[in-house]
Amino acid sequence: MNSSPLQFVSIDQALDIINKTIEEIDGFETVSLEQSLNKILAEDVYSSSDYPPFDVSLMDGYALCAEALFSEGEKEFAIASEIYAGKAVSKTFDPNQCVKVATGAAVPKPFDLVVIQEEVILKDGRIKIKGKYNKGDNIKKAGEEIQRGQLLCCKGQKIDSRLINLLASLGIHQLKVKPTLRVHLFSTGEEIKPVGTTISYGQIFDSNRIFLQNALKELGVCVEGGNIVQDDFDAVENEMNKAKKSQANLIISTGGLSVGEKDYVAKFIDKKCWIYFKKIAIKPGRPFSFSSFEGIPFFSLPGNPPAVLVSFYALLREAVAKRMGWSINPFIKFKAPIAIEMRKKAGRVEYYFGKELYNQYQRFVEPVSLKDPAGFLSALKADVLLSLPSQSTFIPKDMPVDCIRL
Numbered sequence: 001m002n003s004s005p006l007q008f009v010s011i012d013q014a015l016d017i018i019n020k021t022i023e024e025i026d027g028f029e030t031v032s033l034e035q036s037l038n039k040i041l042a043e044d045v046y047s048s049s050d051y052p053p054f055d056v057s058l059m060d061g062y063a064l065c066a067e068a069l070f071s072e073g074e075k076e077f078a079i080a081s082e083i084y085a086g087k088a089v090s091k092t093f094d095p096n097q098c099v100k101v102a103t104g105a106a107v108p109k110p111f112d113l114v115v116i117q118e119e120v121i122l123k124d125g126r127i128k129i130k131g132k133y134n135k136g137d138n139i140k141k142a143g144e145e146i147q148r149g150q151l152l153c154c155k156g157q158k159i160d161s162r163l164i165n166l167l168a169s170l171g172i173h174q175l176k177v178k179p180t181l182r183v184h185l186f187s188t189g190e191e192i193k194p195v196g197t198t199i200s201y202g203q204i205f206d207s208n209r210i211f212l213q214n215a216l217k218e219l220g221v222c223v224e225g226g227n228i229v230q231d232d233f234d235a236v237e238n239e240m241n242k243a244k245k246s247q248a249n250l251i252i253s254t255g256g257l258s259v260g261e262k263d264y265v266a267k268f269i270d271k272k273c274w275i276y277f278k279k280i281a282i283k284p285g286r287p288f289s290f291s292s293f294e295g296i297p298f299f300s301l302p303g304n305p306p307a308v309l310v311s312f313y314a315l316l317r318e319a320v321a322k323r324m325g326w327s328i329n330p331f332i333k334f335k336a337p338i339a340i341e342m343r344k345k346a347g348r349v350e351y352y353f354g355k356e357l358y359n360q361y362q363r364f365v366e367p368v369s370l371k372d373p374a375g376f377l378s379a380l381k382a383d384v385l386l387s388l389p390s391q392s393t394f395i396p397k398d399m400p401v402d403c404i405r406l
């Protein structure tokens with residue numbers, strides 16, 4: 001099949017091509033607030049009411065009028081009523097009266113201040129105030145926190161528990177969200193065996209697929225497929241056709257991407273896919289192919305586990321987020337000074353899993369391990385994926401480097 005003229009690209013070119021090529025999946029579905037966790041909003045949401053919806057007492061005490069309290073003369077108030085949280089009172093009150101209110105009770109007009117019950121002297125149905133007060137004390141006014149018509153959240157935002165909390169407080173119980181992205185995932189290799197089986201000499205457990213499956217689930221994706229495909233052209237084609245038949249929104253594979261005799265994913269891509277790029281100037285993860293199979297975006301990762309980890313955080317999850325329609329702040333990127341000096345060869349961006357360190361004034365990042373920059377244990381201990389620039393051979397201590405929060 002055809003391909004773009006650029007087959008070997010820089011990481012910036014790769015991200016740019018992905019960004020320009022990958023389209024957000026079509027449509028939306030309506031879900032209840034209860035079922036909306038980790039989904040992507042397909043609409044802007046505005047508040048249909050004020051919060052709090054009424055002037056609410058923040059303390060147990062007595063609601064009264066500030067003006068009456070500050071006026072000259074007797075500072076005693078007759079208790080006209082008792083109001084508990086959840087109880088509406090429709091009476092009208094005189095400014096020289098007060099009402100006993102519970103925390104959470106609606107404060108009726110004309111009262112504009114709540115005196116806590118520890119600071120009153122109660123005698124014969126009347127109170128005397130001991131403390132000093134200002135208008136508005138211990139009351140949260142209607143709409144003080146959120147106003148009707150206020151923009152709460154936007155299309156492209158991922159729904160988390162704090163957003164659910166906000167929407168629940170306003171009684172918003174249905175949301176338009178993007179359909180859950182369906183990703184067809186498979187690994188390849190004669191030597192790859194599922195976890196839970198026994199391996200013999202030369203064989204290896206399928207850690208890549210388990211990692212990707214769970215990392216994708218963490219993003220809010222539905223993962224399908226899950227096979228280990230043998231090193232055989234027809235087996236790869238058969239798996240790709242399964243993805244097409246199930247109308248997957250995206251396909252991801254690992255392994256079989258290099259130049260070896262049995263690297264059938266690479267051969268399949270050359271023969272059957274439209275290729276955007278095949279290699280990226282990064283270490284690890286150089287063989288990483290982005291292509292399209294029958295209109296479905298196809299990301300093929302190398303088999304090497306560190307390359308899978310790095311390409312997932314540096315690249316793949318950006319593509320997945322774009323396809324999901326997750327456009328608002330999917331991942332945190334920043335620059336931070338490196339804690340030690342580093343050396344490298346020129347020509348590829350080099351990735352290390354790193355830790356964030358803090359002194360009194362500043363944040364630093366430091367590779368978890370120089371020996372295993374992107375190994376399983378380094379990834380486990382890391383907070384960030386840090387990268388050293390392509391053309392540099394020496395990175396002095398304190399030089400700011402690019403970091404991606406994991």
Ligand SMILES: Nc1nc2c(c(=O)[nH]1)N[C@H]1C(S)=C(S)[C@@H](COP(=O)(O)OP(=O)(O)OC[C@H]3O[C@@H](n4cnc5c(N)ncnc54)[C@H](O)[C@@H]3O)O[C@H]1N2
Binds near residue numbers: 187208301
């Ligand atoms: N002559 C060359 N050889 C290689 C090149 C090259 O340019 N010329 N590139 C090297 C680089 S860089 C990488 S990365 C690997 C990529 O190779 P493949 O994508 O074909 O990966 P495999 O050979 O299938 O596996 C590599 C390695 O990873 C282990 N593996 C594979 N799948 C899994 C899995 N699902 N879970 C855990 N581990 C897995 C596999 O056993 C191998 O050890 O090619 C280099 N070679």
Ligand code: MOO
Binds near residue numbers: 285
């Ligand atoms: O650059 Mo490979 O991707 O050695 O891991």
